[in-house]
Amino acid sequence: MTTTDVKETVRRTYSDAARRATAQTTSCCGPSSCCGSSNGAAAQHPITSNLYEAAETSGLPVEAMLASLGCGNPTALAELAPGEAVLDLGSGGGIDVLLSARRVGPTGKAYGLDMTDEMLALARDNQRKAGVTNVEFLKGEIEHIPLPDRSVDVVISNCVINLSADKDQVLREVFRVLKPGGRFAVSDIVTRGEMPAQLRGDMQLWAGCIAGALEDSDYAARLAAAGFAGIGIEPTRIYTAEDARDFLEAKHAGLAAIADQIAGKFMSAFVRATKPSSCCCPCSWGPRPGRLRSETLPRGTAGQTGSPPWWRFRRQQ
Secondary structure, three states: OOHHHHHHHHHHHHHHHHHHHHHOOOOOOOOOOOOOOOOOOHHHOOOOOOOOOHHHHOOOOHHHHHOOOOOOOHHHHOOOOOOOEEEEEOOOOOHHHHHHHHHHOOOOEEEEEEOOHHHHHHHHHHHHHHOOOOEEEEEOEOOEOOOOOOOEEEEEEEOOHHHOOOHHHHHHHHHHHEEEEEEEEEEEEEEOOOOOHHHHOOHHHHHOOOOOOEEHHHHHHHHHHHOOEEEEEEEEEEOOHHHHHHHHHHHOHHHHHHHHHHOOOEEEEEEEEEOOOOOOOOOOOOOOOOOEOOOOOOOOOOOOOOOOOHHHOOEOO
C-alpha cells in the first residue's frame, strides 16, 4: 500500500464517522464504528469504552462524544496547566480540544488539527455549542503542522499517530512546534512482538488503528531519533484474544482466525516524551542506552484522571 492509499482510506473513514455523528444515527463505538465493534454496545467496546469520567464531559455537545474515536484520555495524561498552548493532532469532533481548553483556561489556547472537512465542520459546531472561545481548529495534515516553530507547550493526540504512513515526519514536526521543555503526551495503539503479515497489509485495519501501530520499542527509538528525551510508554489496556476477535471480525471476517496469534500483543498506551530545554548540550534526563521500562495499569483504567508522575517512565541503566 502507498502513502496516498493510506491517507485517502483514513480520510474517507473519518469523514464517514463525522457524518454519522452529525446525523446521530449511531454511536461512533456502535456496530458501524471506525473502531470496529461488532457487538453493538458502546460500553462494551474494548478500545473506546470508559475513556472519560462523566464529570469531564459534562456540558459538552453529544456530537463531540459521538465522534470520539480515541483509545485513551490524553488531556488527563498531559497534566495541562493554566496559560499553556496545546495542540491536538487529529482532533476529530473536538472532544480533547474542548477538554484541553477548560484545563488551560482563558489565558491559554487549544488548537485542533484535522485533515477532513467534515470533522472540522463538526468540531467548530461543537465549539460553538460549548461556548468555548480559547480554541482554534486548523485544517492540515499531521505530517505538515501549520504552526510556527516553538509555538506550543504540549502536543496531544488520541489514537491518530498510528494512522500516519510517515510517523518519523510526524514526530519531527511535533518536535519543531514544541517549545523547549515542551511535552509530547499522546494516547496510541502500540504492539509488543511480531504481527502477522496479513494484518499489517490490511487497509481497513490501518484505518481502524491496528495495522499501522508501532512496536513499543520502535516507537521509543523513533522519538529519540527525533530529538526527544524522557521517553516513556505506559500500557493502559492490553487486548485479549476475545477483544482482537471482536474488532477483526468487524473489519475483515477472514482475519478473525488470527486473533489468538495477537492476543496480548496489542495495547492502548500513554506515550510521553519531552523536548529538551536546551538542544545544544546533552541533557541528564535524555535517552540512554538500555531497555525501556513501562508500567501496566489494570484493564479499564484508561479514563482515570490520576496518572503516575513523569519520572516513573524512564530508561533503565
